[in-house]
Amino acid sequence: MKKTLLMAGALLALTAGIASAGPGGINLSWNDCGVFGGLQRNFACTSNSGANTMIASAITGVQMDQLNGQAGVLDMQTNQAALSNWWLIGGCRLASTMSADFNFLANVNCFDPWVGVAAGGVSYTAGFNAPNRARIRTICAIAGSTGITGTDEYYFFKVTFTNARSIGNGSCAGCTDGACIVFNSILVTQPAGVGDYTISAPANRNWVHWQGGASGVVGGCPDATPTRTKTWGSVKSLYR
Numbered sequence: 314m315k316k317t318l319l320m321a322g323a324l325l326a327l328t329a330g331i332a333s334a335g336p337g338g339i340n341l342s343w344n345d346c347g348v349f350g351g352l353q354r355n356f357a358c359t360s361n362s363g364a365n366t367m368i369a370s371a372i373t374g375v376q377m378d379q380l381n382g383q384a385g386v387l388d389m390q391t392n393q394a395a396l397s398n399w400w401l402i403g404g405c406r407l408a409s410t411m412s413a414d415f416n417f418l419a420n421v422n423c424f425d426p427w428v429g430v431a432a433g434g435v436s437y438t439a440g441f442n443a444p445n446r447a448r449i450r451t452i453c454a455i456a457g458s459t460g461i462t463g464t465d466e467y468y469f470f471k472v473t474f475t476n477a478r479s480i481g482n483g484s485c486a487g488c489t490d491g492a493c494i495v496f497n498s499i500l501v502t503q504p505a506g507v508g509d510y511t512i513s514a515p516a517n518r519n520w521v522h523w524q525g526g527a528s529g530v531v532g533g534c535p536d537a538t539p540t541r542t543k544t545w546g547s548v549k550s551l552y553r
Contacts, residue, residue, distance in 0.1 A: 388447070391526070411474045
């Protein structure tokens with residue numbers, strides 16, 4: 314994964330400044346983009362097989378003739394005082410439990426800007442800002458660039474976590490904990506000097522629930538994990 318992240322970082326061109334996109338917004342849903350996907354994901358925690366996929370999509374609000382990459386930020390908060398072992402990705406559950414994907418060739422309800430050729434990865438920071446929170450970051454890029462409109466909804470990335478170690482020998486406690494996961498922002502990039510844009514306002518809904526996380530998370534979802542705008546430099550630093 315490290316090599317993939319470095320390649321994505323090399324492909325993403327840096328620009329002098331970051332602008333805010335016009336009317337548009339971001340969406341997060343289970344299994345598909347925006348209104349085509351689901352809000353709630355429940356799992357009985359009786360199997361170690363299977364996986365759960367969140368799909369992040371966006372309407373940029375501005376036409377981008379040379380889109381070449383993205384950097385996304387999601388925040389999660391559980392309904393416990395601290396993250397359980399099940400949510401310690403890279404600890405009790407292996408880092409490979411979580412992955413990012415940028416291939417949407419099999420998806421048809423939103424537009425696919427990457428056509429299967431984007432390279433990138435994901436990072437997971439447990440305990441980010443509070444013991445029961447985590448931050449998820451994704452990054453990807455393509456060689457060259459592609460054009461997108463400012464009015465259509467596009468797939469940008471998927472984050473998948475498996476059900477490994479949910480039951481039996483070696484299992485990690487906490488699979489049934491409720492959680493709220495919020496898609497806070499996405500930075501969409503173009504070659505240097507052309508213009509990058511950060512989008513943080515929701516289009517339809519920029520959050521999802523895990524195991525009934527809406528009622529169990531202190532502060533409520535999505536307010537429990539408020540948006541925090543991040544600069545491209547702070548995102549880029551994770552992949553050096």
